[in-house]
Amino acid sequence: MPLSAPLTREHFERLDRDDPLGASRARFDLPTGEIYLDGNSLGAMPAHVPARIEHVLKQEWAQGLIRSWNDADWYPAPQRTGGKIARLIGAQANEVIVADSTSINLFKVLVAATRMQPGRKVILGERGNFPTDVYVASGVAELTGCELRCVEPDEVLAALNDEVAILSLTHVNYKSGRRYDMAAITARAHEVGALVVWDLCHSAGAMPIDLNGAQADFAVGCGYKYLNGGPGAPAFVYVAERHIPHVRQPLTGWHGHARPFDFTHDYEAHPTIDRLLVGTAPQLGILALEAALEMFDGVDMQVLRNKSVALCDLFIQLCDEQLAGLGVELRSPRDAAQRGSQVSLAHANAYPVMQAVIARGVIGDFRAPDILRFGFAPLYNSYVNIWDSVQALREVLESGEWDSPEFIARKSVT
Numbered sequence: 001m002p003l004s005a006p007l008t009r010e011h012f013e014r015l016d017r018d019d020p021l022g023a024s025r026a027r028f029d030l031p032t033g034e035i036y037l038d039g040n041s042l043g044a045m046p047a048h049v050p051a052r053i054e055h056v057l058k059q060e061w062a063q064g065l066i067r068s069w070n071d072a073d074w075y076p077a078p079q080r081t082g083g084k085i086a087r088l089i090g091a092q093a094n095e096v097i098v099a100d101s102t103s104i105n106l107f108k109v110l111v112a113a114t115r116m117q118p119g120r121k122v123i124l125g126e127r128g129n130f131p132t133d134v135y136v137a138s139g140v141a142e143l144t145g146c147e148l149r150c151v152e153p154d155e156v157l158a159a160l161n162d163e164v165a166i167l168s169l170t171h172v173n174y175k176s177g178r179r180y181d182m183a184a185i186t187a188r189a190h191e192v193g194a195l196v197v198w199d200l201c202h203s204a205g206a207m208p209i210d211l212n213g214a215q216a217d218f219a220v221g222c223g224y225k226y227l228n229g230g231p232g233a234p235a236f237v238y239v240a241e242r243h244i245p246h247v248r249q250p251l252t253g254w255h256g257h258a259r260p261f262d263f264t265h266d267y268e269a270h271p272t273i274d275r276l277l278v279g280t281a282p283q284l285g286i287l288a289l290e291a292a293l294e295m296f297d298g299v300d301m302q303v304l305r306n307k308s309v310a311l312c313d314l315f316i317q318l319c320d321e322q323l324a325g326l327g328v329e330l331r332s333p334r335d336a337a338q339r340g341s342q343v344s345l346a347h348a349n350a351y352p353v354m355q356a357v358i359a360r361g362v363i364g365d366f367r368a369p370d371i372l373r374f375g376f377a378p379l380y381n382s383y384v385n386i387w388d389s390v391q392a393l394r395e396v397l398e399s400g401e402w403d404s405p406e407f408i409a410r411k412s413v414t
């Protein structure tokens with residue numbers, strides 16, 4: 001519901017005073033004087049994580065040494081942390097485990113799902129998906145003798161037929177923020193006998209997800225965006241309980257074995273979700289992610305989604321009001337029901353414009369060729385952040401300050 005125009009900063013201050021999630025912002029360690037709108041690439045750091053990791057380093061590792069696999073409960077951290085993510089994505093604790101990276105988990109589940117579909121030879125994907133999803137699917141297609149067929153997002157339903165073994169989609173698109181209707185697409189895929197792999201990188205921790213309600217088959221997602229697990233945090237993988245006994249994933253490492261510490265010669269897959277494990281878990285990363293997930297304790301994901309929708313809607317409303325005639329075009333769906341927790345704008349000079357906006361202390365990012373991307377993390381973004389970031393963007397565009405060698409030539413890989 002748009003607020004009555006024209007909006008003022010006071011509107012946003014009032015919304016912050018009434019925000020049920022407002023207190024959680026202070027529990028993050030964020031630079032003062034800056035506005036962070038890139039939590040869809042790297043989430044902010046919960047302030048309690050360094051002390052937790054220091055304890056892991058100085059006590060559990062330095063003093064406990066090898067005993068800590070047992071005494072400090074390191075060994076079950078992948079299952080325990082998976083169980084905490086399960087609540088956020090509408091899964092049971094025994095269906096989710098933390099392991100490896102999203103790319104590697106995608107590889108594991110795509111091969112496993114293909115093996116469950118003998119006689120079907122098509123992996124259906126989408127054009128414009130995050131590149132790793134397409135690259136991994138093409139590697140899996142080559143390895144399994146399948147064809148990777150990629151269609152435009154609005155052609156996915158029509159492209160589903162009885163040749164399709166696997167449908168591999170990302171729930172919320174990294175560039176546009178467009179969101180698929182997970183339940184409807186999964187239901188249609190099942191009607192034609194296809195299995196679905198959902199990449200939740202841009203939705204886990206940003207909105208309620210109901211994998212079980214959607215009868216989802218497989219899902220993967222990363223720990224370092226809205227889950228705030230830190231740079232390169234380990235990822236998670238979900239397999240519906242009904243599929244677990246049938247999953248044969250290709251990276252048959254010892255931690256996926258039924259009895260790793262029997263050290264037997266032959267591989268025997270673990271009967272549970274543990275069969276998705278490969279090798280030794282990166283403990284520091286998992287324990288940082290586990291600690292970071294405490295930020296979601298007691299958070300009602302629908303309340304979080306309501307705030308995410310409000311932040312995005314208000315950002316769009318302000319852009320409409322304040323950026324008219326400045327060469328900016330909305331590239332995310334206007335309808336919140338079809339959108340994740342980000343807003344993307346197009347501008348012919350998006351790269352230097354974003355560099356100039358960052359120089360003013362508003363951190364978003366650029367996606368080639370022309371996208372200014374702003375991610376909204378309801379746990380730490382305030383309503384006033386919306387007002388202030390649009391002011392910064394307006395000032396950069398009106399002044400033309402982006403048109404300088406400093407911003408045009410600046411190197412950035414993120």
Ligand SMILES: Cc1ncc(COP(=O)(O)O)c(C=O)c1O
Nearest residue numbers: 101102103130170174199201222
């Ligand atoms: C949709 C999507 N999938 C996968 C990844 C990344 O995978 P990985 O963590 O393996 O680099 C990203 C972001 O980097 C992403 O946006």
Ligand SMILES: Nc1c(O)cccc1C(=O)C[C@H](N)C(=O)O
Nearest residue numbers: 040041042130174175201413414
């Ligand atoms: N994973 C990243 C990295 O290692 C370096 C820089 C950025 C990233 C990202 O996560 C990018 C992100 N997936 C995106 O949506 O663009």
